[in-house]
Amino acid sequence: MKTTDIAVIGAGPAGLSCAVEAARAGAQVTVLDENLKPGGQLFKQIHKFFGSREHKAGIRGFRIGQQLLEETEKLGVEVLLDAAVYGIYEDRLIAYITDGKDHTIKAKKIVMATGASENALAFPGCTLPGVMGAGAAQTMINVNRVLPGQKIIMVGSGNVGLIVSYQLMQAGADVLALIEAAPKIGGYGVHAAKIRRAGVQIYTSTTIKEVLGEEKVEGVIAVNLDEKWQQVTGTEKHFNADTVCLAVGLSPLTELAWMAGCEFTFIPSLGGHVPIHDRNMETTLKGIYIAGDITGVEEASSAMEEGRLAGVACAESLEYYDENKALELKNQIWDRLDALRTGPFGEGRFTAKLKQLDARRQLA
């Protein structure tokens, strides 16, 4: 049977950062990903990252992906692609499907870095072709170079909705409007200002009433919401759109963690049910760690830091690092994570993550 020191599930920013960190310590690392290309969501991120220099601020997302891949290659990390992990079984046995066939690999430590998936929104017509996640539209334009449509309605004014609106325009589409159910814009002011300057109107306290069309999206009817989030009849607006992009949040992809038997806690601001973990990113199951959006939805920079943390912790528990060296590295990462979780947007996540750690302490 195939064996490895550390198996990392998911080759996105968290998984690759974890692999690099653990391999640097000397561990044998195998990364599994169901996609045909590694990098997770990094390769569709053509915008520059925020934050400070150690968080690679000013560097575009796909370049960060390229750097991570170069490092994994240099360090001899094995990356298995088209490997859909479907279960974690007894004694840390990972079962996965490659090319339609069943395979297994046994690992001393497992890191789940499975990421998140886009939330859907229910309204009449929501299953028509042309209604899609904003992230899916972003993949189409930035990775596959295909325009999902010409006339777009974006739903949701978080950073994803704002950034993808701009990128759709760069790719040649027309964003007819951005609508937001809340009374104010959710994402960064700079992003919102940028798309406003480009002529996109942002309608707050507005939602989709109905998407029209027989076999595909042929029009959108939006409607105002009152203070109680109820639709106000008579305020309908018709848009001649052919595509609706939904940027209404993400949910952690936790199926594997549920299956493995990790204990969970419920923290709505992190995306709902999230696995409980400790300061080392270890779940309630010994030898099984998590990193990135599976631990609660944040962003790529903190995902990478959590990945590094899990990598160092795994390396330490396999004795590739002594306690002092590991503590020194972990202290640096914890500091950087804390820095990422400050400011008006980070504060809430900081409190939420404290709650998650507290759930672990209460169990112990």
Next chain:
Amino acid sequence: MQSTDVVVIGGGVIGCSVAYHLARRGVSVTLVEKSDIASGTSGACDKAVLLQSKNPGLHLKMALESVKLFPGLQEELDVDIEFKKDGGMIVIYTEEQWKIMEQFVERQNKLGLAVQLLGKDEARRRQPAFAENIVGSTYSPMDGEVNPIYLALGFFRGAKKYGAKTMLGTEVRGIKLEKGRVCSVITDRGNINTNNVVNACGVYAPFIGAMVGLDIPIIPRRGQIIVTEPVAPLIHGDVNCARYITAKFRPELLGNDESARLGVGLSLGQTENGNLLIGGTREFVGYSKSTTHRALRAVLKHAVKLVPALKGINVIRSFAGLRPYTPDGLPILGRVTRIKGFYMAAGHEGDGIALSAITGKLLCDVITYGTTSLDIDMNKLSLERFKEEDIDVFRKSHNCYGDAV
């Protein structure tokens, strides 16, 4: 404080059936369930109402009586329970199995079960998906199918319609006795005054028994089942293999390889939606509801041998359920002599769905009339048939607490 004539503990198919039959007879009944309807064993099984898998004797007799009630339930309940009588086959793939099944069939025929042996060609004509190298199969037109979750829900809604009170998400914390008689049930949502309690908690029945000092010999036997994507009709009725029957009644005859240790035997059926349910295992691993890669592989390997077409079909899910196993394979039903007003309705192992209808009726008879008009010997189903000194040995020898895992 609430008052009721009977408290039924457990919202699986058995508890719901007991509550339904009592409520329909006009008894004031309250059903208490820790979690939700069919959230345990009743929601983690296949859909066969198999007569052929019942031990010829009291077991088969009860099943025959039970199955007679299903067409009426299909009419009566407000939920479509998807009852069908598509027959069932037990596939035989060695000469040795053929000889054993010959005797089994003869005994079943004597008890009134219509079942016959079919040679290979006839078996494959009825079930074209069978492999070419089988020896033959049995066939009974009397085997049926039902959706176990809808059945439990149908009983539950029926009970409510006839006036039963139901308390879901409510945990029983204790049972109060007065002079050797049940006087109230203590729950985390208040106490209920009652003189009668039915313990319908399946694999958890021993925990309720312990509240009144009863030692109940029921232990969990895990069964793992695999679900495939929906496909065009492939399997007609219920399909089992001769090994399934052996694993159920005489696991020691299976040998000592891995597949024998897991108690692998084929159970195969297709749901109304087209999904195939492929089972299963019989394992004594305590209360663990995990699936294991080793067992899923063994089950699929065995299934593909007998039905080669399965090879090209995608698996989408797997789950495990805990079957309430008793030392003699019969359920524990009826009055418990030592405690007045305490009744048992548990321990059906993998036959709870098929026996749910008769169990509800029997309990209702015993609680309201003190006896049943059905020709069933309740003494053979009583808790008292077991000696207390044997129970601990039974638990330990069957790894009840999962220590050996």
